[in-house]
Amino acid sequence: MSTANDKKNKAPKVIGFMAKRSIATIFSALLLLASIGSLAVNGLKFGLDFTGGTQIEVGYEQPADVGAIRAILEQAGYPDPVVVHFGKPTDVLIRMQQQDSGDADAKADAKLGDKVIATLRASGDKVDLRRVEFVGPQVGEELRDDGGIGMLFALAVVMVYVAMRFQLKFSVGAVTALAHDVIIVLGVFSIMQIDFDLTVLAAVLAVIGYSLNDTIVVSDRIRENFRKIRKGDSVYVIDVSLTQTLGRTLVTSLTTVLVLLALFFFGGELIHGFSIALLVGVVVGTYSSVYVAANVLLMMGISKEDLMETVKEGSDLDEAP
Numbered sequence: 001m002s003t004a005n006d007k008k009n010k011a012p013k014v015i016g017f018m019a020k021r022s023i024a025t026i027f028s029a030l031l032l033l034a035s036i037g038s039l040a041v042n043g044l045k046f047g048l049d050f051t052g053g054t055q056i057e058v059g060y061e062q063p064a065d066v067g068a069i070r071a072i073l074e075q076a077g078y079p080d081p082v083v084v085h086f087g088k089p090t091d092v093l094i095r096m097q098q099q100d101s102g103d104a105d106a107k108a109d110a111k112l113g114d115k116v117i118a119t120l121r122a123s124g125d126k127v128d129l130r131r132v133e134f135v136g137p138q139v140g141e142e143l144r145d146d147g148g149i150g151m152l153f154a155l156a157v158v159m160v161y162v163a164m165r166f167q168l169k170f171s172v173g174a175v176t177a178l179a180h181d182v183i184i185v186l187g188v189f190s191i192m193q194i195d196f197d198l199t200v201l202a203a204v205l206a207v208i209g210y211s212l213n214d215t216i217v218v219s220d221r222i223r224e225n226f227r228k229i230r231k232g233d234s235v236y237v238i239d240v241s242l243t244q245t246l247g248r249t250l251v252t253s254l255t256t257v258l259v260l261l262a263l264f265f266f267g268g269e270l271i272h273g274f275s276i277a278l279l280v281g282v283v284v285g286t287y288s289s290v291y292v293a294a295n296v297l298l299m300m301g302i303s304k305e306d307l308m309e310t311v312k313e314g315s316d317l318d319e320a321p
Contacts, residue, residue: 015243017290018235018298024291028180035187042190047197047273048082048095048135050144056094056113057131058120063089066269069120076119082195084269091130093270147201154208155179166219173296174215177288181211184284185277199274207281210256214249214289221245222297226304234302238294253286 048055066083069092073081078096086093094116113132120127155175163171185204189196221241229237257279264275 013243014236014239015246017239017242018294021291021295021298024287025295028288028292031184031187032180035183035190038187038190039183042193044186044190044196045193046144047195047200048097049198050196051097052135053095053097054112055131055133055135056096056116056129057086058092058094058117059128059130060090060092061126064092064125066092068123069094072119072123073116078116086268086270147198151182151204151208154205155182158208158212162216162219165216166223169297169300169302170219170223170293172300173293174212174219176296177215177285177293178208178211180288180292181207181281181285185281188280189273189277194273194276197273199271200277203274203277203281206278207285210278210282211285211288214252214285215293217248218242218245218289218293222294226302234298238297242290242294249286249289253282256282 064085066085070081070083073083073094080097082095084093084095085091096112096116113129117127117129155178158178159171159175162174182204185207186196188194189200194200218241221244222238225237225241225244226234229240232240260275260279260282263271264279267275
């Protein structure tokens with residue numbers, strides 16, 4: 001019969017995450033190849049915010065059927081209109097890509113709004129025109145370029161921050177994991193041809209922040225355990241660290257996913273892209289914190305010597321237990 005001291009001294013079970021790192025590397029490589037290939041061949045389906053076009057807000061007396069409205073506009077000769085509910089079921093937002101007819105000015109934009117209203121009223125519905133907005137292609141191009149620069153700048157700042165707080169090898173691992181997450185999120189939007197607009201760009205930047213937070217927690221525990229654990233190689237230390245942070249990682253990810261699922265199903269069509277990007281990003285970010293960042297550390301030969309604290313002459317050495 002075991003005593004209380006035996007139970008206390010019994011080592012906790014360590015999950016062998018890194019034993020599967022070769023499989024994880026192949027899996028990540030396949031995802032990245034599929035994403036990069038789709039981005040190269042199909043590209044992203046940029047939304048109105050980036051391509052330019054007209055946005056028309058209309059109001060109905062009764063709850064509107066967006067499918068029927070979309071069909072009416074397509075029959076009237078408007079290609080690929082985006083029709084979504086905007087707020088109430090009676091409020092509808094119509095987005096149309098910039099046409100080649102040279103109508104990129106305020107007067108032509110107002111005329112387009114009048115034509116759309118006339119087309120919808122011809123079906124017998126009572127429709128009010130509430131607002132017409134135009135986004136020029138030059139503005140959309142500037143937004144696209146600024147968004148790309150913003151993502152690159154965020155990755156650069158992350159690399160500098162992690163290098164200063166931890167060590168250069170941790171910095172490379174963190175940035176590799178972040179780039180892995182961003183490319184896969186963009187790849188999903190490219191493969192599925194989901195509209196990529198400013199809300200999705202904001203979600204991609206949020207994915208960078210979420211994944212970084214998870215990676216920092218794991219990296220902090222790895223650094224701490226390299227200084228505390230005297231026996232065991234780098235693989236064992238990383239497995240111990242990942243096991244210790246697993247509960248926190250799963251709870252954080254699951255609660256975040258529940259909120260995002262609520263946004264996806266009940267938040268309306270306007271934020272579908274936003275919620276999809278975050279859902280993919282949270283799942284992939286959780287995976288990359290375990291199998292990408294830590295795997296890169298092992299590939300770069302992380303060891304106890306890399307994390308030894310510099311002891312100044314005359315100072316007390318804080319020995320690890």
